[in-house]
Amino acid sequence: MGLLEKLRNQEVDETPEEEFAHEVLVKLEESVINISPIRVIFVSLVALMIIASTLVALSWIVPYEKVTIDIVYIQSSSGHVVLTEIDNDGSRAITDLTLTVRFVDSNNIEIDRFTYNKSSLPAHSSVSGDALELIVIGHSVWENYTIDIELEYTKNNKDNSKIELEYEVGEWKMEQFSHGTGISFF
Secondary structure (H helix, E strand, O other): OOHHHHHHHOOOOOOHHHHHHHHHHHHHHHHHHOOOHHHHHHHHHHHHHHHHHHHHHHHHHOOEEOEEEEEEEEEEOOEEEEEEEEEEOOOOOEEEEEEEEEEEOOOOOEEEEEEEEEEEEOOOEEEOOHHHEEEEEOOOOOOOEEEEEEEEEEOOOOOEEEEEEEEEEOOOOEEEEEEEOOOEEO
16 A cells, blocks of 8 residues: 555544635546646637737727828938828828928028828828928938928817927938827727
8 A cells, every 4th residue: 555545544634724625626626627628729719809809899999099100211312302101090080181391401491391281081091102202302411401290180079180290310321200199099
């Protein structure tokens, strides 16, 4: 007879807490028998589907606003290029967009500018392209410049928003900037 069998055959006085702990362990042992790998996989898939549906609900159903402006500045041997993109990452459209980009030298003299107007930008979309490019030819690439950006738009709740940005450029051949407004729910 082994040591474990001898211990099982002995009558040991247990406290009520120990008896309760043993009962819990016995019930746990019985319930572990019912757990199979197929059940674990099934429960994992159900949990994954619940998490995925929650993320979809947050990004498409719950109304929120988030606007991002992306700017790329490039120097070339003949001048400067400023590329701009407006992203409406929110779940509601924004209207009455007006984007003004100014290219200013170190003496605060405006060299060039463009203004872009759009009546509305749908949810989860962006706008970029030739209309949002600023090409400055003939100015020195050895100086530092400032890119002034002003974006005005109307939110879905009819509140006006304005983003004003200023970036110092010219130290590097290519620079990228991105500015987001953060998420505004309801």
